[in-house]
Amino acid sequence: MKICGFLQKNNSLDEKGRLAGQKNLLSCDNSDRDARFRLTETDFSNLFARDLLPAKNGEEATIQFLLELVDILTNYIKKTFDRSTKVLDFHHPHQLLEGMEGFNLELSDQPESLEQILVDCRDTLKYGVRTGHPRFFNQLSSGLDIIGLAGEWLTSTANTNMFTYEIAPVFVLMEQLTLKKMIEMVGWPSGEGDGIFSPGGAISNMYSVMIARYKYYPEVKTKGMSAAPRLVLFTSEHSHYSIKKAGAALGFGSENVILLSTDERGRVIPADLEAKILEAKQKGYVPLFVNATAGSTVYGAFDPINEIADICEKYNLWLHVDGAWGGGLLMSRKHRHKLSGVERANSVTWNPHKMMGVPLQCSAILVREKGILAGCNSMCAGYLFQPDKQYDVTYDTGDKAIQCGRHVDIFKFWLMWKAKGTIGFEQHIDKCLDLSQYLYNKIKNREGYQMVFDGEPQHTNVCFWYIPPSLRSMPEGEERREKLHKVAPKIKAMMMESGTTMVGYQPQGNKVNFFRMVVSNLAVTQSDIDFLIDEIERMGVDL
Amino acid sequence: MKICGFLQKNNSLDEKGRLAGQKNLLSCDNSDRDARFRLTETDFSNLFARDLLPAKNGEEATIQFLLELVDILTNYIKKTFDRSTKVLDFHHPHQLLEGMEGFNLELSDQPESLEQILVDCRDTLKYGVRTGHPRFFNQLSSGLDIIGLAGEWLTSTANTNMFTYEIAPVFVLMEQLTLKKMIEMVGWPSGEGDGIFSPGGAISNMYSVMIARYKYYPEVKTKGMSAAPRLVLFTSEHSHYSIKKAGAALGFGSENVILLSTDERGRVIPADLEAKILEAKQKGYVPLFVNATAGSTVYGAFDPINEIADICEKYNLWLHVDGAWGGGLLMSRKHRHKLSGVERANSVTWNPHKMMGVPLQCSAILVREKGILAGCNSMCAGYLFQPDKQYDVTYDTGDKAIQCGRHVDIFKFWLMWKAKGTIGFEQHIDKCLDLSQYLYNKIKNREGYQMVFDGEPQHTNVCFWYIPPSLRSMPEGEERREKLHKVAPKIKAMMMESGTTMVGYQPQGNKVNFFRMVVSNLAVTQSDIDFLIDEIERMGVDL
Known part of the structure; x- marks a missing residue:
């Protein structure tokens, strides 16, 4: 694989000047000048893990390999937020185990080239689930926060351990200060x-x-x-x-x-x-x-x-x-x-x-x-x-x-927290709860829907049955219960096969399977809620 | 901050051809063409987290922000393996809490600019400990494996959860296959x-x-x-x-x-x-x-x-x-x-x-x-x-x-495992154990050293006392024990202050404080072992 291009630093400014409002905070002073990365032509088919740092002269291959990976990751990130892409490309376990188009999960004694490793990375993302997609509603944890992601990339680069101040001085203090803020929020006395x-x-x-x-x-x-x-x-x-x-x-x-x-x-x-x-x-x-x-x-x-x-x-x-x-x-x-x-x-x-x-x-x-x-x-x-x-x-x-x-x-x-401020989290919470309110208002009296419990949602959870037309006039009773119990799993299976959206379902106590909608992703808009309802109706209409 | 440059894909080849030996595996087929990243001039001082994806038109700022971060991280990685850099730049908790040169750990209600966030990232690394440095011997976990790091960057980008196949299909299967290999290594019957x-x-x-x-x-x-x-x-x-x-x-x-x-x-x-x-x-x-x-x-x-x-x-x-x-x-x-x-x-x-x-x-x-x-x-x-x-x-x-x-x-x-093969891990293990053997042979009869136990190390742990010249002729007894107990902590404190290397010490049973040297980092060479011994002697000679 060949990549051409260049990227070079062409300014050199003073890092020390960190006064508010001053520009160029990130550039370096003379005592600590870092070369910015520069992309070059790299053929990874003959490179292996052993050629990367700490290998002698491994610096260039290391940087190029990581930049290739970042290219894969940034493309994935862009697609995650792109509603024209699927939430997932579903395959059964046996299909993935058999090896999809050369994506071989088995481990072996001999190393693979870095080129194959990069392909493996791309395939891993391809056959996974985009949990940050605005139409992924399947879990309480969803979304892909870019600042949080940056934090994880740095954390793994620092690769240390919280047990002592000695080896995690900054992180130990951050934990202490963050816990203190959380404790203030809980409201325990100083x-x-x-x-x-x-x-x-x-x-x-x-x-x-x-x-x-x-x-x-x-x-x-x-x-x-x-x-x-x-x-x-x-x-x-x-x-x-x-x-x-x-x-x-x-x-x-x-x-x-x-x-x-x-x-x-x-x-x-x-x-x-x-x-x-x-x-x-x-x-x-x-x-x-x-x-x-x-x-x-x-x-x-x-x-x-x-x-x-x-x-x-x-x-x-x-x-x-x-x-x-x-x-x-x-x-x-x-x-x-x-x-x-x-x-x-x-x-x-x-x-x-x-x-x-x-x-x-x-x-x-x-x-x-x-x-x-x-x-x-x-x-x-x-x-x-x-x-x-x-x-x-x-x-x-x-x-x-x-x-x-x-x-x-x-x-x-x-x-x-630094990047959003407390008010940023507040906006996040309020927005997600507003969206649930929107969903609740949309379906509470809509034909074909039945709420699992009455009243406005307390959190972002909205629990409901979708009743296909074939069940709407059926009298309450065991037959209807049995049929209704199968509706959500069927629609969910269709959602996964088509890859357009994902939402959870479950029974609870004596209640048959119902959908549990939740929103925790800042990327979600009212149009995504509308999309979910359209999909449920499209898939459920003939059940 | 201004960055100039470009990086563009200028070839387009067929991704499907993944036969062994075939080149250009990473490029994309027409149905799935990704634009490669392109760096542009970006002023982060007026950008905030809210301007990143999923914000409308947030794609460019997101990519540029992540590339800036990657620039910080790749520079950190290069320095990690550079023996002319320090292992750490030690500060006491109160110093970091007071704020080092504008590095403010406190959280606030209002957001910080992305420029400040990038500075915070740089500072976090600056005041941390380089656990991948070839002279960091402080913990059983050390080193910075580039493939492992790439794996973590991807993992955090995928941001999913292991509890069901539904949302982590590829990772669940990888876990199963990897556990199977580990079980084979343990030797349990098929x-x-x-x-x-x-x-x-x-x-x-x-x-x-x-x-x-x-x-x-x-x-x-x-x-x-x-x-x-x-x-x-x-x-x-x-x-x-x-x-x-x-x-x-x-x-x-x-x-x-x-x-x-x-x-x-x-x-x-x-x-x-x-x-x-x-x-x-x-x-x-x-x-x-x-x-x-x-x-x-x-x-x-x-x-x-x-x-x-x-x-x-x-x-x-x-x-x-x-x-x-x-x-x-x-x-x-x-x-x-x-x-x-x-x-x-x-x-x-x-x-x-x-x-x-x-x-x-x-x-x-x-x-x-x-x-x-x-x-x-x-x-x-x-x-x-x-x-x-x-x-x-x-x-x-x-x-x-x-x-x-x-x-x-x-x-x-x-x-x-894919990138190194089983043989890569074997080489890693064997090399680290050879280095411990080298250390053991170097100090077992050296003046000023006493082994905590006789015989060759079973693992990479080498446990020893360094006896400063002032204690060498002192008779065994409580006074010598008390003095010797203080030697390792004093040398360790000097190591941390000077930032040149780090090694652990502890007492064990009735044995006073001794050094425990371990090697698990592939970056370590015999010269680093020699360096450690030189440092201990340099710092301990006048104790």
């Missing part, structure tokens, strides 16, 4: 609050259960669950399954995670919580922990935190708020009231990688009481965290975590 | 073996304990630890603290993680394991799980797996091999004998992000028995993993994991 970024909401929720147990029964850390009475945890029947997973993993047992009834909107009924606490106590169990969900996965429901907090105070229970999905609303003056009472929680899960558009993975566990996170998790491994370092080792975070090494998840989020 | 990538070795080890418990006491999943007798786990006193953390987290209690004595090289003494099993049984405890470390953190010791496996078979215990650090040696025909017996393990932790140079995070938990991983972790969340999809849902991995969302850690590793 001086309170601690936290850490974890690999995802399930792990953050697991932290909350561990810390609650440590608070009330610290001896479990050393002696195990036999040192505690038979503990029970409470969470909504609509809550994320990670609370149950945490119960199973941490030795409580999933049966001791008691599910709370919800109202028709999927919100916990506080009276049911109190009744189940009393029932558990009567049976000899000891209630420990209540999870209130702020933004449930399917309905987007916000449990009434204040009423739950009253009960937790009355019975001296740990209150956790799982705001993995809804925590982002704290950034919006218009919508943060939905988490009213969150400042009374003992711990909060909040995933910026969901509603705030931060690239995966970015999840925080916030804990009101200072020191308890370290108390719960520290093992004081002297061989890893030496107290006799020359800097203030209280900045080392490793012993707070259940992990040892920890990926740098903070930088992309910090950089996005 | 048809056996399962696994998953986790956020790090500590979580992988936690998986192993959970799965062992599920195997012997499946009812703990639902009923909690009260459904099991008082279980104990065994691991070496030299093993990683994550086994103890898992014991604490999962409800066993850290005191029920029984530490095994080791020989002078840090290897478990099998007779001690058997004695402690019997002792525990006599006290009414039930032994469950034994961890054998393959490559300990400090000494790089390999526990004798076969002898431990014999005991595990005799007493019907789960055998886990923590090969987070040493697992990579399975790729080397010369060194894999150090893990002899690993094929008898029930589970294995193996972190490609350590010895194999894969960027963070990349850790696998491998489990011999098929199905048990899902059995242990599944919660059958129908609302997340719908059984009525149009593809084979056995490829969905989400319910196997303790996580829900899961970052794509596989692609960089798969791409490196």
Whole structure:
């Protein structure tokens, strides 16, 4: 492959002058002049990984290889936002495993040329799913934030580890300052609050259960669950399954995670919580922990935190708020009231990688009481965290975590916050919620649609059945239920085959499969919502 | 800031022709022609995040912004491998928090210009640590693999999630095929073996304990630890603290993680394991799980797996091999004998992000028995993993994991394997071990050095004291111990202040602080080892 061109720096200006408004901030001073990249003709068919840095004279091949990759990536990015491209080019597992047009997934003993590696990169993107496409509505995490992406590219280039200040000085401080801002948003009094970024909401929720147990029964850390009475945890029947997973993993047992009834909107009924606490106590169990969900996965429901907090105070229970999905609303003056009472929680899960558009993975566990996170998790491994370092080792975070090494998840989020400001996140949240409102208003009385629950959506989740014409006059009953149950999977399969859009569906309780629409991508417009509805109708009309 | 230049595609060839040896594989066919990037003059001081895609007409600003970033990153990469640059430019936390030359870490309500964002990116790298520098020896994970880096850039651009085939078809299959290769390397019989990538070795080890418990006491999943007798786990006193953390987290209690004595090289003494099993049984405890470390953190010791496996078979215990650090040696025909017996393990932790140079995070938990991983972790969340999809849902991995969302850690590793081949990893391993041998031979009889243990290193870990001239004639005793304890921290502090190199130190048991040298970076040469020794002597001569 041949590429011709040049790119050279032809100005040299002073980097030090970083005063506001001054131009040319990025150019370099004389002591630290960097050559800008220059693209040259490169034939990658005879180059291999071993020819790249640190190989002798590997610099040029390295730069050219990375620029080729960037060319592939920037083209992918452009297409991601281009509505004339597909969301995906679907193939079944066996098709991809058999090798599509030479795209061979098998690994071998011998190296491939860099040319083939670049082809592999292109094919990997080609057969993947464009999660940043404005018509991808399938998951709570969607979108492709360019600043966040830049943050990830830098993070992987820095390739370091969060466990000590020694090897991640800047990132450790960014994490601390960002957690402080998040804690302010939660509303805990100044001086309170601690936290850490974890690999995802399930792990953050697991932290909350561990810390609650440590608070009330610290001896479990050393002696195990036999040192505690038979503990029970409470969470909504609509809550994320990670609370149950945490119960199973941490030795409580999933049966001791008691599910709370919800109202028709999927919100916990506080009276049911109190009744189940009393029932558990009567049976000899000891209630420990209540999870209130702020933004449930399917309905987007916000449990009434204040009423739950009253009960937790009355019975001296740990209150956790799982705001993995809804925590982002704290950034919006218009919508943060939905988490009213969150400042009374003992711990909060909040995933910026969901509603705030931060690239995966970015999840925080916030804990009101200072020191308890370290108390719960520290093992004081002297061989890893030496107290006799020359800097203030209280900045080392490793012993707070259940992990040892920890990926740098903070930088992309910090950089996005810098680039957007708090108001940028607020606009993002408000816009996505407006779009859900638009969808709700569009379909609530439209022929062929039935809402799963009445009333305006609390979050961006809009849950609905599409009723094909053939079912519209059918009487309620088992036959109609069975037929309706198959509608969403059929439409979804058609969507994936045609690649035009993607939206999730699921059953819930005794409700047959329905669509769950969510918006978290800033690229979405009303026209994309209209497109989704048109597609559903186009595909569903003959079912 | 002004940049002039152009880069344009000036050939157009057929992409479909991917036959071996054929040129121009990367160029595009007519149906899918991508414009190559073209750099233009861009003034970023009046551009903001909101001007980038998905903004209308945001494409040009987006591409230019990313290319500027790539310019910063490629310059950083070049310097990383340049021995005339420092490993780090050390500052204390308070200095960075006060703001270095305008580098302000605080977040604010209002957005910053893209020009400032690019400056922030440059500063973030400037005040960080070059973990890929050939003289960075501080951690088990080091190096900057260009293919791995390319893999991470692509991964973050694809920004998807491993939980279902639906949204990560290619990555899910890559994970499956790569795990299969790793399982072959472990040596389990064909048809056996399962696994998953986790956020790090500590979580992988936690998986192993959970799965062992599920195997012997499946009812703990639902009923909690009260459904099991008082279980104990065994691991070496030299093993990683994550086994103890898992014991604490999962409800066993850290005191029920029984530490095994080791020989002078840090290897478990099998007779001690058997004695402690019997002792525990006599006290009414039930032994469950034994961890054998393959490559300990400090000494790089390999526990004798076969002898431990014999005991595990005799007493019907789960055998886990923590090969987070040493697992990579399975790729080397010369060194894999150090893990002899690993094929008898029930589970294995193996972190490609350590010895194999894969960027963070990349850790696998491998489990011999098929199905048990899902059995242990599944919660059958129908609302997340719908059984009525149009593809084979056995490829969905989400319910196997303790996580829900899961970052794509596989692609960089798969791409490196493609680009290097198995033989490339073997060469990497062999070269690093040769360098450790070189260091060992250089210092074992050198004046002023004392080895922490006798004999050749098993892994790349070389542990030694540097004895400054002032201590060389001092008699053994408490005074000398106290003085020697301070030598490594003092030299380390000087190293960090001068920024020339970084190496770890720690105490271990009753041994005072000593240096632990490790090599996992392919960029390291004998001259870098020589440099380290020169630096230690230069800095330590007057202590």
